[in-house]
Amino acid sequence: MSQTTMEKAQSGAVIPSLTDSEGQFLKNVREFVAKEVLPNTRTWEENTAFPDEIWEKLGKVGMLDMVVPESMGGSGRSCRAYVEMCLELAKGDPALSMNLAAVNALVIGHLVHFGSDAQREKYLKPAMEGKLKLAWGLTEPDAGSDARRVKTVATQIEGEDGWWHLNGEKMFITNGGKADLIVMVARTGEKELSAFLMETDQPGFELIDRIHTIGVRASNTVRFKLNNARAWHTPCTFEQAISLLYRGRLGIAAMAVGIAEKAMELALEYSQQREQFNRRLCDMQSVQNMLADCGMDVEAAKLLLFKGAAMFDRGEDITLQSSYAKLFASEAANRVTNRAIQIHGGRGMTFEYLVEKLWRDAKLTEIGEGCSEIQRLVISKQLLRGSNV
Numbered sequence: 001m002s003q004t005t006m007e008k009a010q011s012g013a014v015i016p017s018l019t020d021s022e023g024q025f026l027k028n029v030r031e032f033v034a035k036e037v038l039p040n041t042r043t044w045e046e047n048t049a050f051p052d053e054i055w056e057k058l059g060k061v062g063m064l065d066m067v068v069p070e071s072m073g074g075s076g077r078s079c080r081a082y083v084e085m086c087l088e089l090a091k092g093d094p095a096l097s098m099n100l101a102a103v104n105a106l107v108i109g110h111l112v113h114f115g116s117d118a119q120r121e122k123y124l125k126p127a128m129e130g131k132l133k134l135a136w137g138l139t140e141p142d143a144g145s146d147a148r149r150v151k152t153v154a155t156q157i158e159g160e161d162g163w164w165h166l167n168g169e170k171m172f173i174t175n176g177g178k179a180d181l182i183v184m185v186a187r188t189g190e191k192e193l194s195a196f197l198m199e200t201d202q203p204g205f206e207l208i209d210r211i212h213t214i215g216v217r218a219s220n221t222v223r224f225k226l227n228n229a230r231a232w233h234t235p236c237t238f239e240q241a242i243s244l245l246y247r248g249r250l251g252i253a254a255m256a257v258g259i260a261e262k263a264m265e266l267a268l269e270y271s272q273q274r275e276q277f278n279r280r281l282c283d284m285q286s287v288q289n290m291l292a293d294c295g296m297d298v299e300a301a302k303l304l305l306f307k308g309a310a311m312f313d314r315g316e317d318i319t320l321q322s323s324y325a326k327l328f329a330s331e332a333a334n335r336v337t338n339r340a341i342q343i344h345g346g347r348g349m350t351f352e353y354l355v356e357k358l359w360r361d362a363k364l365t366e367i368g369e370g371c372s373e374i375q376r377l378v379i380s381k382q383l384l385r386g387s388n389v
């Protein structure tokens with residue numbers, strides 16, 4: 001759906017429009033996606049890697065400074081602009097969108113909210129320029145959905161204020177094999193957890209292996225070990241560090257909406273070209289029904305997403321809304337990509353057509369940053385808390 005139609009469909013009071021500057025930024029993002037991302041998405045998947053230069057290019061378009069306030073040297077864009085960026089990127093390459101969603105919300109966001117002046121001074125500028133590659137390390141072999149089970153232990157280094165040794169193992173870390181700096185969640189006491197900044201260029205950081213996945217294959221997903229690895233403490237509680245996931249979940253929801261929208265566009269196009277029984281597919285009612293359901297899924301997911309972003313921009317609590325948006329959008333993306341393959345018939349199952357890749361990439365959105373079952377738990381907990389019964 002075009003930007004204008006979408007804007008018209010929104011009740012302006014709930015979801016404000018983008019500013020002119022943000023509109024221009026998103027135009028630049030769309031141009032970048034058309035020129036640099038979409039034409040390369042298959043090659044990146046085949047290589048199971050993005051080119052290293054991509055990060056500096058993303059920095060130049062302004063995709064890495066948007067969650068940094070102007071007072072800290074960033075562009076301080078709205079959450080609405082952040083989710084629209086993730087959405088547009090996902091239409092070109094979902095794996096890249098996932099990386100940007102995590103890097104902005106969870107790593108650069110962490111530096112902004114919990115970094116000391118000295119830490120921000122050292123890392124923010126190169127991070128915004130894409131010169132410093134980043135990752136976020138929470139998940140471990142025994143700590144997935146139950147993130148509090150993190151076993152990586154942090155011990156203070158005597159005589160070195162703010163510096164700790166980390167010992168443990170992390171897995172499923174996006175961009176972990178490429179990152180220069182990783183935000184690491186570790187145990188500081190029997191019941192306490194906190195977060196640290198760790199440079200990977202040190203003997204204590206040991207890459208174990210690359211984890212190959214069915215979707216988002218270009219993304220560098222890895223497992224690594226920490227053996228007395230030096231890390232710089234960013235004083236914050238576990239709850240504070242994890243609270244960044246709320247905006248992060250909107251990023252994954254945006255990735256899902258981008259995937260769904262792209263799959264729908266491809267299905268619409270194909271259904272108007274292909275003829276069987278002397279009719280175009282789009283003239284058959286069963287196909288029209290599938291297209292209608294795709295449109296409804298995309299629209300509903302987008303509205304939940306934009307509402308969440310608008311709430312974030314107004315400083316409201318988005319615990320519930322971010323789970324609504326992520327849960328609905330991720331399941332919608334899986335439904336829409338599945339229908340898009342159906343409309344393409346046998347060709348939809350071949351590597352010639354992008355819909356099969358979108359279908360594989362969509363699966364991640366139901367798992368990463370809290371699987372669907374966890375989103376349902378969050379939602380029901382919030383609903384029960386607000387209920388007077």
Ligand SMILES: Cc1cc2nc3c(=O)[nH]c(=O)nc-3n(C[C@H](O)[C@H](O)[C@H](O)COP(=O)(O)OP(=O)(O)OC[C@H]3O[C@@H](n4cnc5c(N)ncnc54)[C@H](O)[C@@H]3O)c2cc1C
Binds near residue numbers: 138173367371377
């Ligand atoms: C491609 C990819 C990239 C990732 N990137 C990162 C990253 O950058 N950083 C990072 O820290 N992590 C990352 N992750 C990890 C991701 O966040 C976890 O995979 C996710 O949180 C689920 O954890 P798990 O895989 O251990 O599954 P588990 O927690 O073992 O859960 C398995 C299944 O059990 C069910 N389940 C679990 N708990 C409950 C419950 N309470 N109620 C009902 N059902 C439940 C769900 O169906 C769930 O899918 C990534 C994962 C993937 C696949």
